[in-house]
Amino acid sequence: MINGSKRIARPLRWAMVGGGQNSQIGYIHRSAALRDQSFALVAGAFDIDPQRGRDFGVQLGVDPERCYPDYRRLFEAEAHRPDGIEAVSVATPNGTHFEITRAALLAGLHVVCEKPLCFTVAEAEALRELATRHQRVVGVTYGYAGHPLIEQAREMIAQGDLGEIRMVHMQFAHGFHSQAADSQSASAQWRVDPKVAGPSYVLGDVGTHPLYLSHVMLPDLKIERLLCTRQSFVKSRAPLEDNAYTLMQYAGGAMGTVWSSAVNAGSMHGQLIRVIGSRASLQWWDERPNQLSFEVQGQPAQVLERGMGYLHANALLDDRIGAGHPEGLFEAWSNLYYRFALAMDAANRGEPAPMRYPDIEAGVEGVRWVERCVQSADDGGVWVDY
Numbered sequence: 113m114i115n116g117s118k119r120i121a122r123p124l125r126w127a128m129v130g131g132g133q134n135s136q137i138g139y140i141h142r143s144a145a146l147r148d149q150s151f152a153l154v155a156g157a158f159d160i161d162p163q164r165g166r167d168f169g170v171q172l173g174v175d176p177e178r179c180y181p182d183y184r185r186l187f188e189a190e191a192h193r194p195d196g197i198e199a200v201s202v203a204t205p206n207g208t209h210f211e212i213t214r215a216a217l218l219a220g221l222h223v224v225c226e227k228p229l230c231f232t233v234a235e236a237e238a239l240r241e242l243a244t245r246h247q248r249v250v251g252v253t254y255g256y257a258g259h260p261l262i263e264q265a266r267e268m269i270a271q272g273d274l275g276e277i278r279m280v281h282m283q284f285a286h287g288f289h290s291q292a293a294d295s296q297s298a299s300a301q302w303r304v305d306p307k308v309a310g311p312s313y314v315l316g317d318v319g320t321h322p323l324y325l326s327h328v329m330l331p332d333l334k335i336e337r338l339l340c341t342r343q344s345f346v347k348s349r350a351p352l353e354d355n356a357y358t359l360m361q362y363a364g365g366a367m368g369t370v371w372s373s374a375v376n377a378g379s380m381h382g383q384l385i386r387v388i389g390s391r392a393s394l395q396w397w398d399e400r401p402n403q404l405s406f407e408v409q410g411q412p413a414q415v416l417e418r419g420m421g422y423l424h425a426n427a428l429l430d431d432r433i434g435a436g437h438p439e440g441l442f443e444a445w446s447n448l449y450y451r452f453a454l455a456m457d458a459a460n461r462g463e464p465a466p467m468r469y470p471d472i473e474a475g476v477e478g479v480r481w482v483e484r485c486v487q488s489a490d491d492g493g494v495w496v497d498y
């Protein structure tokens with residue numbers, strides 16, 4: 113259980129690029145990073161607008177001198193300080209992730225980068241090479257992976273509770289952009305602009321989340337080939353898709369599906385993963401993250417509850433308040449930031465990360481999946497090797 117116990121000697125000196133006052137995701141980064149005193153926010157380039165970024169940084173309690181107009185000056189000036197930053201989170205729109213993460217690694221910083229890590233597999237592999245060479249940690253905020261019951265699913269699958277794995281059904285299908293008018297906010301507009309969002313909208317924006325959950329739950333399952341078809345139901349979004357179906361064939365014959373959508377009218381999040389074996393199935397839904405459904409063929413279904421003693425020890429490690437009291441996405445993100453901090457602290461001593469976290473490999477994998485999906489869809493919905 114995480115209960116104020118300290119696993120690193122002092123908070124890592126940390127900055128943010130992006131995540132400004134009106135951003136969608138900045139607050140949860142700060143809330144997650146600061147919750148366990150694993151990080152201390154000491155600098156930032158919080159906004160594309162330098163003045164707004166500075167004002168916001170000051171409001172957050174950052175020294176005005178350390179609120180920089182852009183990431184280049186942030187990395188440059190902090191490198192000259194004896195108390196300069198050691199880690200940075202990149203929470204800007206997709207099109208800037210590659211250059212900012214690359215500059216951070218070159219400056220010798222550990223990085224937490226938003227997904228998608230970058231636009232192409234070639235870029236992702238270049239970042240991996242840089243991170244390996246500089247022995248720096250890159251964490252990717254596949255935030256749902258911080259929910260403890262994802263660990264429980266991993267352990268149950270590993271001990272054979274489901275039998276032989278046959279199918280994995282995944283979806284992240286919300287309805288918030290069902291109409292063109294629903295995407296008039298600045299935060300939604302860049303998501304359908306290929307220059308800023310990259311080669312896809314919903315595949316990268318939402319589909320990669322359950323995909324990463326499947327990698328955590330089923331580490332041995334390897335995609336051999338996939339087939340994707342993508343649509344722009346709101347025509348102005350073309351060539352970027354607001355809906356996509358991906359069919360995947362895994363080595364050994366198991367099959368997987370991912371439904372990625374922003375036009376599932378009436379749906380809030382609709383993120384779900386169902387792993388189906390020869391004996392039983394497991395299902396986790398992000399709108400009820402404290403419950404994991406375990407369904408053995410021919411028996412009444414069971415609902416496993418977060419925090420209960422019957423769970424595997426790894427599913428109790430990140431527990432924060434015990435069973436019954438609902439935990440949510442803020443806690444899940446804090447669990448990841450806690451693991452990022454432990455990994456960075458270990459890397460500083462030249463040691464391996466003590467706990468698994470969504471690392472640069474997860475980032476590369478998400479980019480590879482989107483690239484292959486786009487290739488398959490744009491070739492007319494054909495099988496492509498993974």
Ligand SMILES: NC(=O)c1ccc[n+]([C@@H]2O[C@H](COP(=O)([O-])OP(=O)(O)OC[C@H]3O[C@@H](n4cnc5c(N)ncnc54)[C@H](O)[C@@H]3O)[C@@H](O)[C@H]2O)c1
Pocket residue numbers: 129130131132133134135136137138157158159160161182183203204205206208226227228253254255298299317
């Ligand atoms: N992990 C998740 O669950 C999750 C959820 C939502 C968004 N995201 C990702 O987070 C990133 C940001 O998304 P958002 O919805 O918060 O976007 P947003 O448009 O709401 O906010 C972006 C913020 O970055 C700032 N910014 C833009 N360019 C900048 C630059 N060059 N330097 C400094 N600041 C800059 C903007 O001023 C703004 O404050 C995206 O990559 C998105 O895919 C991830």
